[in-house]
Amino acid sequence: MRPVSSVTHWLDFRIWPDHPWLMHVQSLLWFAGAIVAAALLYRRLLVPAWVAGLAALLFAIDDAHGMPVVWLANRNANIGVLFGLIALIAHDRWRRNGWRPGAFVAPLALLLGLLAGEIALAAGGYLLAYALFLDVDTWRGRLASLVPAGLVGSLWWVTYRVMGFGASGSGVYIDPGASPVEFVHAVIERAPMLFAGLWGIPSGLGHFLSQSAAHILWLVAVGLMVAVTILLLPILRRDRAARFFALGMVLSLVPACATFPDDRLLYFAGFGGMGLLAQFLSAVWQRVDWVPSSRIRRLPFTTASWVLVAFHLVLSPLSLATTSSRVRTFGEMVNRAASSLPSDPAVTDQVALIVNTPTAFISFYGPLLQALEGRPIPNRTLILGSGIYPTTISRPASNVIAIRPDGGFLAPPGSPRPGHEDSQAAFHPVYFFPMLDHLYRDATPFEVGDRIGYGGTVVEVVDVTENGRPVEVWFHFGVELEDPSLLWLQWQGGVYVPFELPAVGETVVLPEVYLPLW
Incomplete structure (x- = not known):
């Protein structure tokens, strides 16, 4: 106020x-x-x-x-x-x-x-x-x-x-x-x-x-x-x-x-x-x-x-x-990322799906800057995965994609990458990103089987940590993932690039994300 x-x-x-x-x-x-x-x-x-x-x-x-x-x-x-x-x-x-x-x-x-x-x-x-x-x-x-x-x-x-x-x-x-x-x-x-x-x-x-x-x-x-x-x-x-x-x-x-x-x-x-x-x-x-x-x-x-x-x-x-x-x-970093988003007129009828990003906070700016510049923007933008560590993406069905970030979703700020606890650096700029994700979600725990509907997409939690953080989430769509109404993107080198969908039953692993802070 x-x-x-x-x-x-x-x-x-x-x-x-x-x-x-x-x-x-x-x-x-x-x-x-x-x-x-x-x-x-x-x-x-x-x-x-x-x-x-x-x-x-x-x-x-x-x-x-x-x-x-x-x-x-x-x-x-x-x-x-x-x-x-x-x-x-x-x-x-x-x-x-x-x-x-x-x-x-x-x-x-x-x-x-x-x-x-x-x-x-x-x-x-x-x-x-x-x-x-x-x-x-x-x-x-x-x-x-x-x-x-x-x-x-x-x-x-x-x-x-x-x-x-x-x-x-x-x-x-x-x-x-x-x-x-x-x-x-x-x-x-x-x-x-x-x-x-x-x-x-x-x-x-x-x-x-x-x-x-x-x-x-x-x-x-x-x-x-x-x-x-x-x-x-x-x-x-x-x-x-x-x-x-x-x-x-x-x-x-x-x-x-x-x-x-x-x-x-x-x-x-x-x-x-x-x-x-x-x-x-x-x-x-x-x-x-x-x-x-x-x-x-x-x-x-x-x-x-x-x-x-x-x-x-x-x-x-x-x-x-x-x-x-x-x-x-x-x-400049945010503008560079936003300028890499597709802006042809066809995107107005599409749902942009970002499978990974350092933090959802950064990705929120993309459509806003597109609109400010008078560029076409997607009908909706969904951020499926957010985190600084590698993300495993699989396809259980033709209309389902599974996202599994290393360490799970909403990792505590400053937490190490699983399996690398002994080599964790005391100081690193990327530790800041998980805190930004917590801006939009408190510690209320999830349970396996929780389902949330959003605009024709159903989000299902299939695995959680001991304290209820999602480890793996499945996204169910009303159409096959190759449908032209869906625009698939991933974060790579500080910009958004097209994401190549895996075949049904296959898995891909996206590497650690990079965000040029300095």
Whole structure:
């Protein structure tokens, strides 16, 4: 439910539909607005001014902003953060300076932020942190100050649920309202990785690791949480603004745990993180009273400060600058695959059947890009097999094809190829693809004999793993497989090529798929 963001995209296609660069300019303007709002709020909360300036600089060059800036579909994050920060500024002016319009401007800005994107939920965490640590009113007054925002948040949540928004059936996206226990488990699993992303370890690194390596990385992330907390304890004990930034940062991570860890989810959490980092760096550099006078005892603080400087003032802007090239590489890869799809007029009467692909996520783009370019598209497109390992395809009958990927369908992310467990690499880009397939399917188990009908095709599960993942699936068609209404394709070298059907009773094995990521 993002009507505010939707309006901005509607304007793109109404005013400059053939000029994507102007669409990117609009996203950049929203991003610039978020930076300005963050700088204004830092200036209100941090002294001296140069510390506020350092915090604003750290926030502006944070590589977590890369995707929201260059990916047009993620513009909602820029808008949601901007209005969320405006809500915090108005709230601070109301509570600190007695600016009465702030009592209305703050909840209004929060509402606009929520209608732009769910990321604005993080503003609620900062408002709570403000009431706990920065507001000087009585506890009753502090609680009352949260009522307007609470009403707005409750109204948004009820509307969100009544209108049917949310996630269902995904193994990656978790709806906190519909699956609270599962969400708590996700917070335990994902929050440490997101926290690590704020302090130097890419939060999405685990997607490219084997299962055992990902478990080790999680332990490293937990260790980093403990280390950062210990380093920051002195300033947290002494400074109310630091406690505000810290609690707001941590609470911002909670809604982000509803999906897989990625640095782009750290946009709002980064506001608190960069404010806290600026305070820590300034304290160490100025050797304030809590910084040990002994060089040896001071060494952990000085070492940490320069490591953080290297990550956030050197590596982070470099990573931010390369985001566009990474997105462009992905776009070129998807366009190359889509352009290989048949586009003669006859395909409009055919069903395209893709027997293997690295991930269904990639193949979904094909018909969409064909339609966008005005090319003929198949009547329907069915993805029969998805996975990075070899796929065995057999033909039990003239109208039946059997698909059996090595390791089964919906293999757990980072899982090894069966029979190659001892030689599995700890890091490999292809580990990312199974996670993408779990976007569209949760862990609800199948049983042998399960049948699903879809547009004249019957999908039958004939073998499953111990935990109910399909191992082999038969696809029953109402016509023989050679019927001209069926268009058979396979993935090969990053493009789609015709698939040669085996004869009845025969079997073919398609090799591991290749997808050029870099």
